[in-house]
Amino acid sequence: xxxxxxxxxxxxxxxxxxxxxxxxxxxxxxxxxxxxxxxxxxxxxxxxxxxxxxxxxxxxxxxxxxxxxxxxxxxxxxxxxxxxxxxxxxxxxxxxxxxxxxxxxxxxxxxxxxxxxxxxxxxxxxxxxxxxxxxx
Numbered sequence: 214x215x216x217x218x219x220x221x222x223x224x225x226x227x228x229x230x231x232x233x234x235x236x237x238x239x240x241x242x243x244x245x246x247x248x249x250x251x252x253x254x255x256x257x258x259x260x261x262x263x264x265x266x267x268x269x270x271x272x273x274x275x276x277x278x279x280x281x282x283x284x285x286x287x288x289x290x291x292x293x294x295x296x297x298x299x300x301x302x303x304x305x306x307x308x309x310x311x312x313x314x315x316x317x318x319x320x321x322x323x324x325x326x327x328x329x330x331x332x333x334x335x336x337x338x339x340x341x342x343x344x345x346x347x348x349x
Contacts, residue, residue, distance in 0.1 A: 262282065263275040271288035282298040285291060 258279055260277045261274060262277050265273045267273060267286075267288075271286060273294075274285045274287055276283045276285060277300050280300050281296075282300050283293065284295040284298070286294055
């Protein structure tokens with residue numbers, strides 16, 4: 214083995230290990246490293262409502278659990294600031310307001326058929342005179 218082959222082998226090994234590390238970092242950032250994403254039909258009891266960064270090391274989390282909210286300070290030491298806050302009920306909007314807003318903001322679609330499709334549909338709608346003559 215020559216020195217250039219050994220160098221190529223080591224460079225390829227470092228490159229592959231780097232790719233594995235990059236994939237592991239991406240999986241951790243996307244939340245796939247802790248069990249992955251498992252869709253279920255059961256209702257969710259736990260949700261992160263809001264996250265605010267205070268500085269580089271500290272974050273405030275507002276977590277909703279069973280209709281109650283909890284405010285947590287995360288950082289070097291995790292601290293529960295407030296617990297048992299009643300979660301606000303979502304505001305109900307009447308269906309008539311939703312429909313009127315949808316009609317006001319959504320323009321009617323304009324359908325433009327290409328010429329070849331227009332010709333094809335007109336050919337399909339004409340009575341077939343050839344078959345009528347053959348049947349008589």
